[in-house]
Amino acid sequence: MQTILVCDDDKQIVEAIDIYLTGEGFQVIKAYDGYDALELLDTNQVDLMIVDVMMPGLDGIRTTLKVRETSSIPIIILSAKSEDNDKILGLNIGADDYIAKPFNPLELVARVKSHIRRYTQLGNLTQHSTENVYKCGGLLIHDDNKEVFVDGEPIKLTPIEYNILLLLVKNAGKVFSIDEIYEQIWNEEAIGADNTVAVHIRHIREKIEINPREPRYLKVVWGVGYKIEKQ
Amino acid sequence: MKRNAWPMGLKKQFSLLLHGLFLCLFFTGISFIYFNENYGRGFSWLHEESYADTLSCTEQLESDVEMIFKYVKYKDLFETDGKLDYNKDMVCVTFNSGKTLIYNLNDMIRQAKSWGYYLTDTFEVAGGPAVPERETRNAAIPLIEWKAYDPNAAEHYTEPGDAYATREELSLEVLAILGEYYQIQYNYMDRPSNLYFQVSYMDETGEQKLYTNASEYPLEDMKNLGRYLYLSGDSILIDTNLKHIPNNITSELENYNLYGNNDYYIMLALDTRYPHTDPYSVAHNAYTKVRVNYITGLIFFAIGAMGLLFTLGQLIYLAGYQSSDRIAVTLNYFDRIPVECSLLMTFFALYAFGSFRETIGARLARLLVNQNHQDYFLTLMEIAAFYLICLGEGFSLLRQYKACSLWHDSLAGHFWRWSVAALNNTTFPLRLTACFLGYLGINGALLYTIFYMYKNRTLLSVPYLYIIPLIVLAGFQLWTFLLLYRAAGETEKISFGIFKMSEGETGYKIDTTGFSGKAANLSQMLNNLGDGLDTALQEKVKSERLKADLITNVSHDIKTPLTSIINYVDLLKREKIQNEKIQSYLDVLEQKAHRLKNLTEDLVEASKASSGNLKLDIANIDLVELIHQTNGEFEEKYQIRHLELVSKLPSKAILIAADGRRLWRVLENLYNNAFKYAMENSRIYVDVIQREDHVYFTIKNVSANPLNINADELTERFVRGDVARTSEGSGLGLSIAKDLTHLLGGVFEIYIDGDLFKAQIGFPVLV
Numbered sequence: 002m003q004t005i006l007v008c009d010d011d012k013q014i015v016e017a018i019d020i021y022l023t024g025e026g027f028q029v030i031k032a033y034d035g036y037d038a039l040e041l042l043d044t045n046q047v048d049l050m051i052v053d054v055m056m057p058g059l060d061g062i063r064t065t066l067k068v069r070e071t072s073s074i075p076i077i078i079l080s081a082k083s084e085d086n087d088k089i090l091g092l093n094i095g096a097d098d099y100i101a102k103p104f105n106p107l108e109l110v111a112r113v114k115s116h117i118r119r120y121t122q123l124g125n126l127t128q129h130s131t132e133n134v135y136k137c138g139g140l141l142i143h144d145d146n147k148e149v150f151v152d153g154e155p156i157k158l159t160p161i162e163y164n165i166l167l168l169l170v171k172n173a174g175k176v177f178s179i180d181e182i183y184e185q186i187w188n189e190e191a192i193g194a195d196n197t198v199a200v201h202i203r204h205i206r207e208k209i210e211i212n213p214r215e216p217r218y219l220k221v222v223w224g225v226g227y228k229i230e231k232q
Numbered sequence: 233m234k235r236n237a238w239p240m241g242l243k244k245q246f247s248l249l250l251h252g253l254f255l256c257l258f259f260t261g262i263s264f265i266y267f268n269e270n271y272g273r274g275f276s277w278l279h280e281e282s283y284a285d286t287l288s289c290t291e292q293l294e295s296d297v298e299m300i301f302k303y304v305k306y307k308d309l310f311e312t313d314g315k316l317d318y319n320k321d322m323v324c325v326t327f328n329s330g331k332t333l334i335y336n337l338n339d340m341i342r343q344a345k346s347w348g349y350y351l352t353d354t355f356e357v358a359g360g361p362a363v364p365e366r367e368t369r370n371a372a373i374p375l376i377e378w379k380a381y382d383p384n385a386a387e388h389y390t391e392p393g394d395a396y397a398t399r400e401e402l403s404l405e406v407l408a409i410l411g412e413y414y415q416i417q418y419n420y421m422d423r424p425s426n427l428y429f430q431v432s433y434m435d436e437t438g439e440q441k442l443y444t445n446a447s448e449y450p451l452e453d454m455k456n457l458g459r460y461l462y463l464s465g466d467s468i469l470i471d472t473n474l475k476h477i478p479n480n481i482t483s484e485l486e487n488y489n490l491y492g493n494n495d496y497y498i499m500l501a502l503d504t505r506y507p508h509t510d511p512y513s514v515a516h517n518a519y520t521k522v523r524v525n526y527i528t529g530l531i532f533f534a535i536g537a538m539g540l541l542f543t544l545g546q547l548i549y550l551a552g553y554q555s556s557d558r559i560a561v562t563l564n565y566f567d568r569i570p571v572e573c574s575l576l577m578t579f580f581a582l583y584a585f586g587s588f589r590e591t592i593g594a595r596l597a598r599l600l601v602n603q604n605h606q607d608y609f610l611t612l613m614e615i616a617a618f619y620l621i622c623l624g625e626g627f628s629l630l631r632q633y634k635a636c637s638l639w640h641d642s643l644a645g646h647f648w649r650w651s652v653a654a655l656n657n658t659t660f661p662l663r664l665t666a667c668f669l670g671y672l673g674i675n676g677a678l679l680y681t682i683f684y685m686y687k688n689r690t691l692l693s694v695p696y697l698y699i700i701p702l703i704v705l706a707g708f709q710l711w712t713f714l715l716l717y718r719a720a721g722e723t724e725k726i727s728f729g730i731f732k733m734s735e736g737e738t739g740y741k742i743d744t745t746g747f748s749g750k751a752a753n754l755s756q757m758l759n760n761l762g763d764g765l766d767t768a769l770q771e772k773v774k775s776e777r778l779k780a781d782l783i784t785n786v787s788h789d790i791k792t793p794l795t796s797i798i799n800y801v802d803l804l805k806r807e808k809i810q811n812e813k814i815q816s817y818l819d820v821l822e823q824k825a826h827r828l829k830n831l832t833e834d835l836v837e838a839s840k841a842s843s844g845n846l847k848l849d850i851a852n853i854d855l856v857e858l859i860h861q862t863n864g865e866f867e868e869k870y871q872i873r874h875l876e877l878v879s880k881l882p883s884k885a886i887l888i889a890a891d892g893r894r895l896w897r898v899l900e901n902l903y904n905n906a907f908k909y910a911m912e913n914s915r916i917y918v919d920v921i922q923r924e925d926h927v928y929f930t931i932k933n934v935s936a937n938p939l940n941i942n943a944d945e946l947t948e949r950f951v952r953g954d955v956a957r958t959s960e961g962s963g964l965g966l967s968i969a970k971d972l973t974h975l976l977g978g979v980f981e982i983y984i985d986g987d988l989f990k991a992q993i994g995f996p997v998l999v
Contacts, residue, residue: 011792017799055788081791083833084784085847103795103829106802179860192883199864221861223892224853 035059264529
């Protein structure tokens with residue numbers, strides 16, 4: 002049973018998160034400020050930490066920094082600040098994820114699960130076959146079996162979706178326009194391509210991403226194309 | 233220095249006293265120079281260090297040479313063996329009766345005496361008979377046979393009558409000659425003289441005839457007496473140490489050489505020790521005295537002049553200061569009078585003194601001063617008075633100058649300031665008129681002067697004098713042009729400043745250095761205006777930012793409790809309560825909580841978009857690709873409400889410069905807007921058209937509800953097409969879309985035609 006440390010000065014929020022995570026079978030330790038959290042981390046075996054940014058005493062950012070000095074456990078920042086620079090700051094100082102309040106409880110649970118899986122299992126999974134295996138963060142493609150895993154969970158894709166994802170993963174970081182993708186996958190010249198590719202991309206995103214509006218892997222470069230973020 | 237320790241007042245008085253003393257010294261020197269017999273000869277006579285070198289001495293010598301030769305002549309005439317011989321024959325006459333008589337000296341003297349003539353103590357002929365007797369006495373006029381004192385007399389006769397003379401006339405002649413003889417005898421023989429002479433002739437028999445008053449001196453000794461002159465018959469060269477040679481000496485010497493040989497000489501010697509009292513010693517003493525006086529006068533003059541200059545400098549340095557730190561200038565009552573008035577007063581004072589010269593001055597001078605020196609005295613006094621008056625006025629001007637009040641307190645200064653103030657109070661057109669009239673007046677005056685001078689150029693001392701006002705005229709035009717040119721430059725700068733400010737650069741400052749008059753005022757006011765605008769603008773930006781910050785902070789504070797609400801509503805729903813009512817209540821709660829969530833998020837975005845407080849990441853993006861992507865995102869969503877997406881897009885890419893993520897937000901809002909408000913089962917038209925250098929994206933849909941508001945209101949915050957606010961929208965979507973489009977440099981338009989809703993955004997195309 003994994004232990005999750007939840008730290009927020011709002012007790013009701015901690016309580017709610019506790020209910021959701023306990024329901025999913027996690028053990029939850031509760032802290033109400035940064036010093037509590039650091040103390041509990043020292044005395045308990047913790048697998049993941051959820052931390053609020055705006056707290057009295059030691060705030061979430063400084064708590065994260067402190068934790069990162071000694072530990073590499075997944076840290077999810079939970080904050081009412083939803084601006085881009087807040088997210089970038091949080092991720093830059095060592096957090097693994099950033100969830101804005103008010104959050105969808107299901108999304109929170111999904112992300113917690115995903116991070117835990119990656120942290121605890123992923124290391125073993127990738128080692129048995131290296132040929133025709135493409136990995137990008139928590140995204141794993143076994144080309145031999147035409148299998149796709151996200152954080153260890155198998156994903157079902159249609160052949161076209163699979164081919165598009167494979168193309169993007171193989172060229173992780175490169176931006177493909179709709180026309181390029183169409184020409185590569187359908188092997189036809191794209192003459193005034195319609196919305197087909199965009200719809201497929203959307204479908205892929207819905208399958209591999211926890212929150213399709215804020216994708217972790219398949220990113221939209223608006224007005225240019227699509228790409229898989231190189232990790 | 234010790235003098236610096238003196239009080240200022242004492243110092244000034246001392247300087248003034250010194251100045252007066254030096255002035256007296258100066259005038260004394262001038263007087264010394266003026267009152268000497270050599271006045272008018274300048275400095276040159278100073279070289280003649282002794283009297284013997286002067287021309288007056290030479291003149292004296294010349295007259296003495298004349299006397300000496302007269303002596304040469306009379307000695308033989310009157311003397312026998314060095315004694316006066318009364319028996320010497322003087323004249324021989326023949327009367328009408330044919331009788332010839334010879335009169336000797338004694339006869340002549342007794343005749344003269346008998347008629348009442350005598351010699352005065354200066355050996356002049358005086359006395360004489362009463363007039364009536366003269367006729368009878370001179371009844372018989374004898375013919376002159378010869379005159380012992382004038383052997384060649386007959387040669388001088390020009391008329392026959394000249395050969396006749398009365399006995400009275402003859403005896404008077406003899407008496408006059410005798411007088412001269414006595415005079416010479418007295419001056420050079422009987423009394424000791426400073427002038428020694430030796431004249432020597434050799435007669436036919438070889439006997440030396442010597443005429444001298446210095447028989448005891450050998451010739452060489454005479455040369456050592458001082459000044460000498462030696463002239464001998466066998467040489468034309470004159471041996472002398474005199475500066476000026478008496479120019480009658482050679483001719484006289486030759487005239488009295490009766491013997492036709494060259495064995496003669498003359499030796500003149502002047503004892504420059506002047507042991508004896510005679511005209512030479514008297515003149516020498518006077519000369520020496522005058523020369524000493526002159527040199528003293530010169531020294532006085534020089535010292536006086538230098539002292540005057542020095543004390544004047546000292547007074548100029550000290551003028552006006554009361555204390556030795558030389559800071560504050562104190563003005564007296566006279567100094568406070570305007571400079572024109574004080575100059576006028578000075579002028580009148582000078583004029584008054586000038587007229588006193590004839591009235592009071594002359595009378596006073598007659599009382600005090602010798603007749604010969606009155607004029608000089610008056611002139612001196614006049615100059616002194618003028619000098620003192622001018623000195624007083626000059627120092628008054630100097631004090632005013634030091635106090636910087638010379639111009640300020642003058643009538644001209646007052647008038648100038650008054651005119652400037654008066655002009656400044658008038659309107660600009662009036663001032664311009666005044667300036668123009670002044671310009672015309674000056675030009676007219678100059679042109680008239682030129683014309684007048686040119687017409688009368690022959691009367692001028694320099695015929696081309698009219699060139700000067702011509703040059704002045706040209707200079708005046710140039711000056712006017714420069715003024716206008718400068719004003720034009722100022723106007724240019726001001727209009728450039730206005731242009732800059734109207735362009736939005738409210739911080740722009742007009743460089744006012746060198747500006748004057750109206751332009752300076754104008755530019756100053758414009759700069760102030762710019763400052764005001766700039767401040768207002770900054771205030772506005774600041775307040776917008778504050779507002780955005782406030783909204784952001786408030787939304788953060790709302791989000792935390794909202795999180796709990798959403799979570800606990802969700803938890804409640806999970807409890808699977810069987811009561812249908814409760815379930816429906818929970819649905820409402822959930823719906824409203826989500827709407828609140830959207831609202832807070834949109835509110836933050838809207839405030840940021842409208843205040844421009846956003847970081848844009850501008851890149852070259854393909855609008856067609858973006859529309860394809862957006863279509864892909866919404867195609868399935870539209871199917872929920874059975875909306876058909878009809879897009880008409882160009883096949884080639886159209887590049888624009890924009891922030892892709894923000895533009896996506898714009899499109900997302902527009903598509904969502906269509907999704908929410910379009911009539912079900914209708915079509916939504918999307919197209920991209922390039923017109924010239926702009927690309928336009930248009931989305932059209934038919935509204936499900938009547939659009940009873942106008943297009944502008946739709947983009948205002950919290951305005952929605954439907955009156956009932958139950959649907960999920962925040963009412964901020966179009967407002968955000970519009971603000972973001974504007975931020976990205978695009979145009980955003982909404983058209984409403986009945987139930988047709990049409991939104992259009994346009995961007996410039998990158999070439």
